Structures are given as structure tokens and as C-alpha cells.
Amino acid sequence: MILLVDLCREPGSLSRDEFVGPVARIVERAGLPWRGIHFARAGTADLAGVSGIILCGTALQDNLFAERVDEMAPLFDAGLPVLGICAGMEALCIAFGGSIRPASEIGMTRIRREAPDPLLGDAGEFDAYELHSFACDPPAGWVTTAVSDTCVQAARHPDLPLSGVMFHPEVRNDQVVERFCAFCRESGSADRRG
Amino acid sequence: MRLGVLCSGGKDSWYACHLAMQKEEVACLVSIRSGNEESYLFHTPDTHLVPLQAEAAGLPLVTAQTDGIEERELDDLVRAVRFAKENFRIGGIVTGALESVYQATRIQRVCRDLGLWCFNPLWYADPEQYMQALVREGFSAVISGVAAEPFTAEWLGKRIDEPALAELRQFAARHRITLTGEGGEYETLVLDAPLFRKRLVIEDAEREYNEFRGVLRVKRARLEAK
Numbered sequence: 001m002i003l004l005v006d007l008c009r010e011p012g013s014l015s016r017d018e019f020v021g022p023v024a025r026i027v028e029r030a031g032l033p034w035r036g037i038h039f040a041r042a043g044t045a046d047l048a049g050v051s052g053i054i055l056c057g058t059a060l061q062d063n064l065f066a067e068r069v070d071e072m073a074p075l076f077d078a079g080l081p082v083l084g085i086c087a088g089m090e091a092l093c094i095a096f097g098g099s100i101r102p103a104s105e106i107g108m109t110r111i112r113r114e115a116p117d118p119l120l121g122d123a124g125e126f127d128a129y130e131l132h133s134f135a136c137d138p139p140a141g142w143v144t145t146a147v148s149d150t151c152v153q154a155a156r157h158p159d160l161p162l163s164g165v166m167f168h169p170e171v172r173n174d175q176v177v178e179r180f181c182a183f184c185r186e187s188g189s190a191d192r193r194g
Numbered sequence: 195m196r197l198g199v200l201c202s203g204g205k206d207s208w209y210a211c212h213l214a215m216q217k218e219e220v221a222c223l224v225s226i227r228s229g230n231e232e233s234y235l236f237h238t239p240d241t242h243l244v245p246l247q248a249e250a251a252g253l254p255l256v257t258a259q260t261d262g263i264e265e266r267e268l269d270d271l272v273r274a275v276r277f278a279k280e281n282f283r284i285g286g287i288v289t290g291a292l293e294s295v296y297q298a299t300r301i302q303r304v305c306r307d308l309g310l311w312c313f314n315p316l317w318y319a320d321p322e323q324y325m326q327a328l329v330r331e332g333f334s335a336v337i338s339g340v341a342a343e344p345f346t347a348e349w350l351g352k353r354i355d356e357p358a359l360a361e362l363r364q365f366a367a368r369h370r371i372t373l374t375g376e377g378g379e380y381e382t383l384v385l386d387a388p389l390f391r392k393r394l395v396i397e398d399a400e401r402e403y404n405e406f407r408g409v410l411r412v413k414r415a416r417l418e419a420k
Contacts, residue, residue, distance in 0.1 A: 014217040014288075014313045022318035060302060061286075061311045104306065107299035129295060131302060170318060171295065 002027045002034040002184060003045065003053045005075065007087045009064040011038035019057045022170035023085065023177060027054075030181035039065055039091075042072045052081040052184030054177070055088025057168055060106075060133050062087070069094045081161035081187060083119070083180045086132050089155070089164025096139040096157070103135035103151050111153050111167060117145035119163055119179050120154060128153070128167035136166065161187070195285040195311065196221040198256070198278040200301070203244045205335040205354070205382040206290030206316060206374075209328055211251075212389050213315040214288045221282040222254040224274050230262025239339040239409045240383045243394065250390040250417055254282065272304055279308060286311030292376045293318055321366075321373040325359055332388050336396075339381035339409045342371050347403035350410040351396070354382065383412070392417040 004024055008015040020036055027034045037045050039055075053075050058065060069091050076082065076095050084092040090100045109130045113120055120126075135151030138144060146154035146165075156163040161183070169176035199211040201223040214220050225244040248255035258274035260267040278284050287305050291298045291314045298314060305312035316324060328335065337349045344365060352358055365371050371379040386393035398414040 012217070014214060014315055017213075017319070018314050018317040025318070025320055059311055059313065060306055061309075106302045106306065108295060133306070171293075 001049045001051060002032050002181065003047070003050045003075075004034050004036045005042065005053060005055045005072070005088070006036060006038045007056055007058045007065040007091065008038075009058070009062050011040065015059045015062065018059070023054055023056050026170060026174050026177040027181055029174075030178050032181050032185065039068065039072055042075050045074065047078050047080065050078075050080060051188030052083070052180060053078070054180070055082065055084040055091055057086035057088060057131065060104075060131060063134065065091055066094060066100060066134070076162070081180070081184050082163070083177070084164035085170070086166055086168055089166055090134055090136055092162060092164045093136040093138055093155070096142070096162075098139035098142070099137045100134040101137065102133065104133045105130035105148065105150050109148050109150075109167065111146050111148055113146045115143050115145045117154055117156060117163070118183065119165070119176050120146060121175060121179070126173070128169070128173050129171035130167050132166060136164065195219065196283055197286045197288050197313070198222050198224045198275065198282060198284040199288040200290070201225045201244055201247070201255075202290070203241050203247055203383055204290070204338070205328055205333060205384055206292060208247070208290075208335075208384040208387050208389075209324075209333065210288050210290035210315050212331070212387060214313065215389060218286075220253060220288070221284050222256055222278055223248050223251075224256045224278050224287070225258075226267070226271055226274060227257060227259050228262035228267065229260065230267075239381050240412050243383060243412060243415055246394055246415055246417060247384060247390075250392045250394060251387070252391055256282070268300055268304065271301070272308070275304060275308060275310070279310060284310065286313055288313045288315070290316055292316050292374055294376070321376075325354075325362070325373055329354065329356060329359060332386070333384060334386035334393070335382040335384045337380050337410070338383035338412075340379070340403075341407050342369070342377075342379035343406045344369055345380060345406055345408075347401050347408055349380070350401045350403060350408050351399060383410070386420070391420065393420050
């Protein structure tokens with residue numbers, strides 16, 4: 001089961017279907033069940049049966065989550081694979097000691113891979129949909145795996161299964177979410193084999 | 195938040211409006227009438243009926259005319275949205291964008307530059323679930339334009355109901371078209387919706403059709419009580 005975390009400013013907002021819905025449909029097509037929660041309820045989230053967590057994006061003007069990253073700490077401490085998408089990457093970045101700064105990109109953008117990243121595949125360059133008003137300066141020690149002309153586009157923790165992408169893979173780059181789901185399925189199976 | 199809904203008169207903008215009304219306050223509609231039938235940004239057939247739809251829904255309408263020349267039509271959009279911001283105190287814009295990155299990118303940029311939120315509640319919606327919801331929830335949308343095989347002239351003016359949806363499913367399976375018409379394979383005109391206080395009745399319309407391309411030119415329409 002994948003836990004989809006809604007980072008929009010309030011539960012059940014008009015933005016929810018725009019940022020959580022498309023990711024949910026990719027997870028479904030990958031053959032995994034999912035459950036959604038709003039980030040404000042992360043502290044009481046039931047993580048039983050959860051094999052991975054995806055932090056979804058928000059509207060361009062919606063940056064409230066960045067002031068409330070502490071509330072998401074239980075999700076980061078659970079030892080589960082986490083994929084942060086756009087706002088989700090910013091949340092991961094802040095939570096692990098990195099920072100965000102104003103930098104906007106909107107629309108299809110050329111992405112260059114800088115280091116191996118199982119979620120990004122083998123392509124050296126690809127196009128991806130951007131919708132952000134802030135960019136990440138990743139935490140110390142994190143590996144920057146892709147960049148655009150404007151900012152870091154993908155980064156991962158050096159040891160833990162924590163990754164973030166600044167672009168929106170749910171638009172024309174489904175395979176990033178699919179690879180994350182495959183990883184969660186495999187790591188979940190390995191855990192059960194123990 | 196007070197919102198303005200970009201309205202072409204078709205099913206996607208009216209369904210997006212319907213969704214927005216359930217969460218926020220819709221203060222006005224914003225409609226762009228394009229002189230270019232090939233406009234990438236604005237749906238064109240029968241946009242002259244948006245004022246009648248706005249009256250049916252009881253919503254104020256901001257309209258702007260554009261010659262529809264690529265990129266210059268964005269200036270016309272900015273003008274209309276800025277007017278809505280200043281006169282209807284909107285904090286955001288709602289669109290019925292489904293998967294068009296071209297459309298979404300440009301409208302997102304306009305909103306960013308004007309300091310407005312942008313909501314796309316149908317973004318990458320599941321086509322089957324969306325079309326079923328449209329029919330189930332009482333939207334009466336007719337086909338107002340076609341631009342792909344195998345649409346015949348008889349499709350112009352046809353209501354999207356369960357039987358029509360079944361045919362569209364077959365078209366989508368056999369031909370390279372989308373169920374929702376997202377690729378411009380067909381356009382729609384909404385005659386009735388749950389949020390309408392009155393419904394539109396077409397009194398006089400003409401079909402223009404040639405080799406899988408055509409439009410329904412509505413010459414006269416009126417409102418009637420529901």
C-alpha cells in the first residue's frame with residue numbers, strides 16, 4: 001500500500017484532485033492500493049501495511065506546508081521509502097536540513113541527469129513538466145541526480161530510500177512513480193521475507 | 195476564496211465550475227471569444243452562447259475578444275483576468291484543463307504574473323470516471339464541433355448521454371481519439387447543468403460538415419424554466 005500525502009493548505013481542497021488524483025491513478029495502474037491523508041494528520045497516520053509514501057505537489061501559490069514540515073516528521077521517521085514530488089521534495093529538503101529559495105519554472109523543461117538514480121532510468125536527458133515557485137538546495141550529503149538550467153530537479157539521501165523530484169512526474173513521466181512503486185513492492189516483499 | 199472560472203461554454207469548463215462551487219465561491223465567469231477557429235488556447239464553436247449560459251447559472255460574466263493569433267491571445271486573456279481580479283476581487287482562476295500542457299502552462303503563467311491561484315480540478319482526471327460523472331450528475335452537453343474520423347454530421351447536436359457515451363467508448367477503442375475529446379476530436383456546448391437555474395433551448399442551428407470536420411452553428415437559442 002502506498003500512502004499519498006496531500007500537502008495542499010487544507011484537507012479536501014479544490015487542489016487535491018489536481019495534485020493527488022493523477023499520482024493515485026499511476027499507483028493504481030502499477031497494481032498497488034493507496035490511501036490518502038492530509039499532511040496535518042501525519043502525526044496520527046496509521047502506517048500498518050504501508051510500503052511507501054509519496055508526498056504530492058501543491059498549487060503554485062500554496063506554500064503553507066513549508067512552514068509546517070515538523071508535522072510530517074513521523075512519516076520521515078518510519079523507515080519507509082519516500083518520494084517527494086515538487087512541494088514534497090521541498091518538504092523533504094527542509095526536514096533534513098536543506099533549504100528552499102524563490103525560483104520558478106512552469107511548463108515542459110529539459111532535465112539533465114547528473115548521477116545514477118534508479119527512479120529516473122537511464123536517459124541522460126528528458127523533458128518534464130514543471131510547476132514550482134521555489135527551488136531546493138538539498139541537505140548536506142544528499143546526492144543531486146538531475147538538474148535543469150534553473151535548479152536541482154532530483155536528489156536522494158545517500159543511504160536511506162528518500163528521494164525528491166522537483167518536476168511533476170504524473171505529467172508525461174509516469175515511469176518515475178511506477179519505478180518507485182516497483183521499489184516499494186520489492187522492498188515490502190523483502191521485509192516480509194525478513 | 196472568490197474565484198473566476200474560465201468558461202468556453204463546453205463540458206470541461208462547466209464541470210470544473212460545478213466542482214469549484216462545492217469548495218469555494220465562484221464570483222464570475224471569464225470567457226474569451228476567439229476569431230481563430232484553430233486557436234490552441236480557446237475552444238471556439240458557439241462561445242457566443244456563454245452569456246446565455248451565464249444568465250442560466252446566475253453568474254456575472256467577463257468577456258474579451260481575441261483575434262486568436264498564437265501568443266497574442268494571451269494578452270487578451272491577461273486583460274480579461276485582470277479585469278475580473280479588479281472588479282470581482284477574485285483570488286484565483288479555475289480552468290477545465292484536462293491534459294493540455296500547452297493550455298495549462300500558459301494559464302499558470304498568467305495567474306503567477308497576476309498573483310492569482312490557479313485551480314485545474316479535472317487535471318489528468320480518469321476519462322471514463324469523468325464522463326460517467328458528467329452524465330450521471332445531470333449535465334446536458336451536446337456535440338458542437340467534430341474534427342476527427344469517424345464522426346459523421348449526425349454527431350453535431352447529439353447529446354452526450356449513456357448511448358452516446360457507449361459509442362464514444364467504441365470510437366476511442368478503435369480510432370486514435372480520446373474519450374473526452376481532449377485532443378480536439380470533438381467540442382461540446384452545455385445546455386443544462388445542476389448549477390443552472392434555467393436550461394438552454396436551441397431554436398435554430400445549422401450543421402457545417404465536410405470529411406469528419408464540422409461545427410454546429412447555433413443561430414438562435416433561449417432559456418426556459420427547469
